[in-house]
Amino acid sequence: MSDVMIKLENVTYKYESNENEGVVALNGINLSINKGEFVVILGHNGSGKSTLAKLINALIVPTSGKVYVNGMDTQDEENIWHIRRTAGMVFQNPDNQLVATIVEEDVAFGPENLGIHPKEIRKRVNEALTAVEMEEYKDYAPHLLSGGQKQRIAIAGVLAMKPECIILDEPTAMLDPSGRKEVINTIKKLNREENKTIVHITHYMDEAVEADRVIVMEKGNIILEGTPKTVFSQVEKVKQIGLDVPQVTELAYMLRKEGIDIPQNILTIEELVSAL
Amino acid sequence: MIIKVEGLTHIYNPNSPFETKALDNVNLEIAKGEFVGLIGHTGSGKSTLIQHLNGLIKPTSGKVIIDGVDISAEGANLKDIRQKVGLVFQYPEHQLFEETIYKDVAFGPINLGLSEEEVDKRVKEAIELVGLNYDKIKNRSPFELSGGQKRRVAIAGVLAMEPEVLILDEPTAGLDPKGRDEILKQIKKLHQDFNMTIILVSHSMEDIARLVDKIIVMHKGRVSIVGKPKDVFKKADELEELGLGVPQVTYFMRELKKRGKKVRDDIITVEDAKEEILRLLRGNGNA
Known part of the structure; x- marks a missing residue:
């Protein structure tokens, strides 16, 4: 078995449109994500990050190039259900993903x-709800839960399919700060304790700080890639494409400009406090 | 005072097993031209409160007084109130419905019974106020636009009513940083150039810190803290207990202070933090 979970080879995707030539959403992307890796994809709206997620889940197939999930070619229709079982997907709006009237x-x-x-289902449901720490809510109606809780239920629904990889497309965009924290902690836990490969798409920089690797997309291309430290140390470039950096990173950058001697790769409060 | 809320209580589903007290004796005042940030954990009563401010729901008890008029009284002219107080809901772009952007923005003014010229003028102004190019987009479908642009069209629809008070419920939710900055810039401009009274509901303490004059913190249906951002964000522990927080840079300054550095404890923006640290580092000799 290979260690590669997801592989994109020279992938281009064009959206068809009636009026013009079509829009190129992804432009010759090459990307390889290893099993067990925690990857965060950043980029603003229209950068191609959601298109990337849909390609991995075989919701769409590339206009040219190849996408492999655990070695399976997404263009081979026979693989589709297997691919979706391997790579589960969580979307932005929790209300659009919950289908039943009772959590379990x-x-x-x-x-x-x-x-x-059914016996196996029972077991999986219990395990999934435990993994997202929602077991005590199993009899609840989903609409009575908070946004963060709903999103954790959506994640549990994916977990019950026993995927090796989970793709989350802006799962925190509609949540309040405490809901965001809940979801992020759940994602980290799944990566660390259950060794799930995580592809987390977001535009919140602070959610990327603890990833193994950060990929920044802009206009259908990967423009920055590396550990959070290497990516965020390029404050100027990150800001230029309209993304945020953590406030302490920005502060450190401004202080450096004033001639204060501090490292370039500050990401956390602790690091900046120590540097001063 | 353009807005005055007195002893406002709202109970959903009264006398049923689902009875919930969403607002519990809320008292507050908002002056003309003030820029207010309304924060609170989900379920704290923020949305219920703002829906009272333009008469969408009625108090179970208490009063809502807008520009001297008690809008909760029998026979209050709600049409007037809704023109005076414009409310932009969460995800307002879901309410776009017309075939062209012009028609969508014109919907409110036409329903006010304004003349064609006046409608024309207002639509043009409103679209330009939100930073879009009127001539370029007026005949396009609102559904061809990007998320951030759609939202601005929806806000233009409210602005075309020429409200005195603009209430925005998480206007940047789900937008990327670029879209967020554009919207916030326009809102700031409305406040500065037209002295519009603004109430901004937001989960982003960073945005609140750099925009508003006054913060109102809601918790469990009550107003728990009111004050200037500098003062409110000094209460980090208290805010955390309410499921909220302070800007990251404020946490950072607090940490520095804990380690014995003599820094101010009312820093809430990156700019101010920079000045304070430069003062600390450069002024070491004569401090």
Whole structure:
């Protein structure tokens, strides 16, 4: 077995449009994500990051180039269901993803559709709800939960399919700060404790600080790639494309400009306090 | 005072098993031209409060007085109030419905019964106020625009009513940093250039810190803290207990102070932090 979970080879994707030539959403992307890796993809709206997510989940297939998920070619229709079981997807709006009237039924929806034995479903639902720390809410109606809790239920629904990889497309964009924290902590835990490969798409920089690797997209291209430290040390470039850097990173950058001697790769409060 | 709220209580589903007290004896005052930040954990009562301010829902008890008129009284002219107080909901772009941007923005003014010229003028002004090019986009479908642009068209629809008070419920939710900065810039401009009274509901303490004159913190249906941003953000521990926080740079200054550095404790923006640290480092000799 290879260590590569996701591989994109020279992938271009064009959206068709009636009026013009079509819009190039991805432009010859090459990318390889290893099993167990925690990758954050940053970029503003229209940078191509959601298109990338849809390609990995075989919701769309490349206009040219190849996408492989755990060695399976997404263009081969026979692979589609296997790919979606391997790489589960969580979307931005929790209300659009929950289908049942009771939390545990919602989590069971995926495995039920796989035709799994009820006993096994029961086990998976319990495990998934425990993993997102929502077991005590199993009898609740989803609409009575907070945004963060709903999003964790959506993640549990994906977990119950036993994917090796989870792709999250701006899962925190509609949440308040405490909801965001809940979801981020859940994602980190799944990566660390369950060794799930995580592809987390966001435009919140602070969510990228703890990733193994950060990929910055702009106009369908990967323009920066590396550890959070190497990426965020390029404050100017990051700001130029309209993304945020953490306030302490920006402060450190401004102080350096004033001639104060501090390192270029400050990401956390602790690092800046120590540097001063 | 353009807005005065007295003893406002709102109970959803009264006398049923689902009875919830969303607002509990809220009292507050907002002056003309003030820029107010309304913060609070989800479920703290922010949305219920703002819906009272233009008469969308009625108090269970208490009063809402807009520009001297008690809008909760029997027979209050709500049409007038809704023109005076413009409310931009969360995800307002979901409410776009017309086939062209012009028609969508014109919908409100036409319903006010204004003349064609006046509607024309207002639509043009409103679209330009939100930073879009009127001639370029007026005949396009609102559904062809990007998320941030759609939202600005939706805000233009409210501005075309020429409200005195503009209330925005998380106007930047779900936008990327660029879209967020554009919208906030326009809102700031409305406040500065037209002295519009603005109430901004936001989860971003960083945005609140650099924009507003006054912060109102809601918790469990009550107003728990009111004050200037500098003073409110000094109460980091208290805010955290309410499920909120302070800007990262404020946490940072607090940490520096804890380690014995003599720095001010009312820093809430990156700019101010820079000045303070430069003062600290350069002024070491004569401090």
